[in-house]
Amino acid sequence: MPQNNQMKMVMGTAAVAVLCLLGLVTLLMIGAMNTGLPGLVVGMIMAVLPVPLYVALALWVDRYEKEPRWMLAAAFLWGATGAVFFAFIFNSIAAAIFGTVGGRGAAEIGGSVLSAPLVEELAKGVALFTFFFWKKDEFDDVIDGVIYAAMVGLGFAMTENVSYYGQALQGGGLSGTFFVRGVLAPFSHPLFTAMTGIGLGLSRETLRKGLKSAAPLLGLSTAMFLHATWNLSASFGAAFLVAYLFIMVPAFFGLVGVVLYAQARERKIIRANLIPYVQTGHVSPGELEVLCRFGGRTKTLMAAMSAAGWAGLRREARFHQAASELAFHRWRTERGISKGVQEYTVREAEYLRVIAECRMQPVARFGGYAGA
Structure with missing residues (x-):
């Protein structure tokens, strides 16, 4: 090491x-x-129990x-x-x-x-x-x-x-x-x-x-x-319900709206920055459509798991992540967030290597197969 x-x-x-x-x-x-000790033990149990659910909901937002x-x-x-x-x-x-x-x-x-x-x-x-x-x-x-x-x-x-x-x-x-x-x-x-x-x-x-x-x-x-x-x-007692209904709940749904808008923006970034790689054959048009639709990603993950078990699921998820990282890597570089041409080229080559490796195994996707 x-x-x-x-x-x-x-x-x-x-x-x-x-x-x-x-x-x-x-x-x-x-x-x-x-x-006190009894309260500490009970408090720890009750505080920890719902955390996995809330963490899963938070991670569900991180789709692309x-x-x-x-x-x-x-x-x-x-x-x-x-x-x-x-x-x-x-x-x-x-x-x-x-x-x-x-x-x-x-x-x-x-x-x-x-x-x-x-x-x-x-x-x-x-x-x-x-x-x-x-x-x-x-x-x-x-x-x-x-x-x-x-x-x-x-x-x-x-x-x-x-x-x-x-x-x-x-x-x-x-x-x-x-x-x-x-x-x-x-x-x-x-x-x-x-x-x-x-x-x-x-x-x-x-x-x-x-x-x-x-x-x-x-x-x-x-x-x-x-x-x-x-x-x-x-x-202040009753004021809590008023603040909850008229400030916190709207703020929460406002956050949901921001997230949905930001997710749509991420899809646009992925599409715009992967089109050059579609033109060079590193990514197929069908794969690009899958990568820009959450439903498409989910269905191909399930298809990969059905065809090749957990190994297929991991391979397909790896393809999704590498392609998305490649798109954002290109987007960051165009915006001046880069460590230089050499770093850009090295990371681009690594993402393309992973994508090619994952595409060697045929997995049903929208618009064709991985190896098509």
């Missing part, structure tokens, strides 16, 4: 170990300060150019450990300051409405900004921003819910708390942080310098505003 790769592996392992340690410390603090699994896992891990740890520390400090100045009421309102939105959205946003600047080839557009934000938000909500469920167990309101946080609003943290992701995605996509600079800050500010509105409404 090259020394550079070894160093990356060591650093990655160390980072995961540190984050896991922060997560453990956070759980110990929650148990000692908020829930799927993000690396390690980056999705890293986003979730940061949200569940590092982001919660630092938010817990700074929110506790802020609550103590508000309490000293204005008493218990000021500590509760100031902590939840002023400190929490600022601190928590900044903490969650660290992962998004890191990916945005560090992995430019894997943060292409609005969809990528929403996906990474969803993973960070789900991780954060999972650990935060341990505290809420544990405290609710002590106070006798566990079922109500689970209904609100697990049924009515499991999307709250992903929704808030998605605003930051959308801002970064717009910044990546646009060619307008003013919007490129302003979009991330606008997205982060919107995330904080929605978060503050949510927390403020929760402090």
Whole structure:
């Protein structure tokens, strides 16, 4: 293994170990300060149980150019450990300051409405900004921003819910708390942080310098505003239902609309940037149609599995991913997001190699067969 790769592996392992340690410390603090041992155990169980479903729903959005699994896992891990740890520390400090100045009421309102939105959205946003600047080839557009934000938000909500469920167990309101946080609003943290992701995605996509600079800050500010509105409404009983129905639900469906529009844009990017490879014979016209339709992709995956089992499914999924990566690689390069001609040529050749390798095995697709 090259020394550079070894160093990356060591650093990655160390980072995961540190984050896991922060997560453990956070759980110990929650148990000692908020829930006690029984509440901590029950809270952990209830917080973790629905997570696979919510993660699956989030990943379902990532249809065309799927993000690396390690980056999705890293986003979730940061949200569940590092982001919660630092938010817990700074929110506790802020609550103590508000309490000293204005008493218990000021500590509760100031902590939840002023400190929490600022601190928590900044903490969650660290992962998004890191990916945005560090992995430019894997943060292409609005969809990528929403996906990474969803993973960070789900991780954060999972650990935060341990505290809420544990405290609710002590106070006798566990079922109500689970209904609100697990049924009515499991999307709250992903929704808030998605605003930051959308801002970064717009910044990546646009060619307008003013919007490129302003979009991330606008997205982060919107995330904080929605978060503050949510927390403020929760402090005033009936106002929560009003805010939920007239702010959070419309915001959620607005996000769905943004995602659908962004997915359509991704299809256009794939089509426009694969046409040259159709002309050179690397991709067939029928394959291009499959790649630009979600239903087409699903049917060919099922056909591949029916014909060749899991190996066929993996091969077809590999073809989809390589072709999509090739399209976005060309799109990024045309927009000036490139490490130079040599890097472009090397990566293009690798994508074409994978595509050719996958097309050697005939799998039924719209418009013909892979080898046709």
